Amino acid sequence: MTDRLLPARTPSAVVPVASGADVRTGDGQRPARTVKAQARRRARRRGGSHVVAHLVLGVGALVMAFPFLWQIVMSLSTNAEVQSVTPVFWPAELQWSNYAEVFERLPFLDQLQNSVLITVIRTMAQILFCTLAGYAFARMRFRGRSVLLALVLSILMVPSQVYLLSQYQIVQGLGLLDSVGGLVLPGLFSAFGTYLMRTAFLSMPAELEEAARLDGANPFQIFWRVMLPLARPTISVLAITTVLWSWNELLWPLVVTTFSDRMPLSAGLATLIGDRTTDYPVVMAASLLAMAPVLLMFILLQRRVIDGLASSGLK
Numbered sequence: 500m501t502d503r504l505l506p507a508r509t510p511s512a513v514v515p516v517a518s519g520a521d522v523r524t525g526d527g528q529r530p531a532r533t534v535k536a537q538a539r540r541r542a543r544r545r546g547g548s549h550v551v552a553h554l555v556l557g558v559g560a561l562v563m564a565f566p567f568l569w570q571i572v573m574s575l576s577t578n579a580e581v582q583s584v585t586p587v588f589w590p591a592e593l594q595w596s597n598y599a600e601v602f603e604r605l606p607f608l609d610q611l612q613n614s615v616l617i618t619v620i621r622t623m624a625q626i627l628f629c630t631l632a633g634y635a636f637a638r639m640r641f642r643g644r645s646v647l648l649a650l651v652l653s654i655l656m657v658p659s660q661v662y663l664l665s666q667y668q669i670v671q672g673l674g675l676l677d678s679v680g681g682l683v684l685p686g687l688f689s690a691f692g693t694y695l696m697r698t699a700f701l702s703m704p705a706e707l708e709e710a711a712r713l714d715g716a717n718p719f720q721i722f723w724r725v726m727l728p729l730a731r732p733t734i735s736v737l738a739i740t741t742v743l744w745s746w747n748e749l750l751w752p753l754v755v756t757t758f759s760d761r762m763p764l765s766a767g768l769a770t771l772i773g774d775r776t777t778d779y780p781v782v783m784a785a786s787l788l789a790m791a792p793v794l795l796m797f798i799l800l801q802r803r804v805i806d807g808l809a810s811s812g813l814k
Contacts (some may be wrong), residue, residue, distance in 0.1 A: 574598070574783035581779045597784040605767050605785065606760045614763040615792070617682050618745040624687040625741045626734060632688075633696025634722050638708065648697075654690040660750070667754055681755045682763065686745060692737050699733035700726060746793055764789040 573581050574597055576590040601607055636648050666685050675681030703726060711721045752766035768789060771782045
């Protein structure tokens with residue numbers, strides 16, 4: 500019986516390795532000690548970058564919020580403290596009476612009701628008319644479409660002050676001065692909203708419309724049941740921009756209305772500015788009260804507002 504020759508095993512040499520060196524074992528894996536050390540170093544680097552990012556964002560947020568905070572301080576100060584050459588960053592005594600004086604100088608509740616009514620009517624009308632017009636320009640073929648679209652978009656190139664006199668004459672001829680109808684009428688339709696909705700409908704795939712047409716849907720059913728639900732983010736953007744524009748509009752209400760109880764809040768605040776003297780704390784308090792409904796709406800609908808702006812590409 501022959502003896503089998505077995506290869507002799509030689510003990511592996513022990514090689515000293517410096518701490519933290521990138522050495523792999525025989526099977527190609529790194530020692531657990533080295534992997535943990537590298538993970539700790541990466542975590543420290545990430546932690547340092549996060550601290551710097553939070554510091555930069557904190558400073559930016561403070562700069563952005565400082566005018567609003569300063570407005571709150573001014574609304575609780577006296578007129579002498581506001582007009583002081585040396586800035587007074589905190590009043591000696593909080594003047595809560597400034598907010599009560601707003602209701603004495605202005606029919607605030609009537610003006611608030613007018614602003615809400617005008618904003619709601621304009622927003623609903625623009626959503627209706629601009630979505631219909633945008634869908635027609637984007638998906639329907641009719642004679643003179645390009646010329647009509649060019650005429651609508653040309654409105655964006657003309658300042659609104661140019662046709663202010665003609666709008667006033669039309670409203671005056673209709674007998675709508677000093678009324679909600681006269682305030683609402685010029686804002687029922689907008690060229691910007693039409694262009695925005697046309698862009699949204701153009702970006703949708705044509706296969707959806709063709710499939711609905713094969714199923715027997717008419718053009719209105721295609722618009723109402725297929726295209727309009729897909730355009731909800733853009734409709735949200737249109738609603739947000741219309742609310743902000745309508746709530747802050749100043750020139751047209753000053754031209755159309757003369758009675759303070761028929762003005763919206765934007766025009767009512769302008770009447771607090773005197774020719775010679777102005778009570779700035781009362782103006783700041785009235786501005787904060789006028790800002791409160793829109794700010795509350797943004798807080799409640801913050802997620803929808805951000806999603807709508809992000810999906811539409813507006814900045």
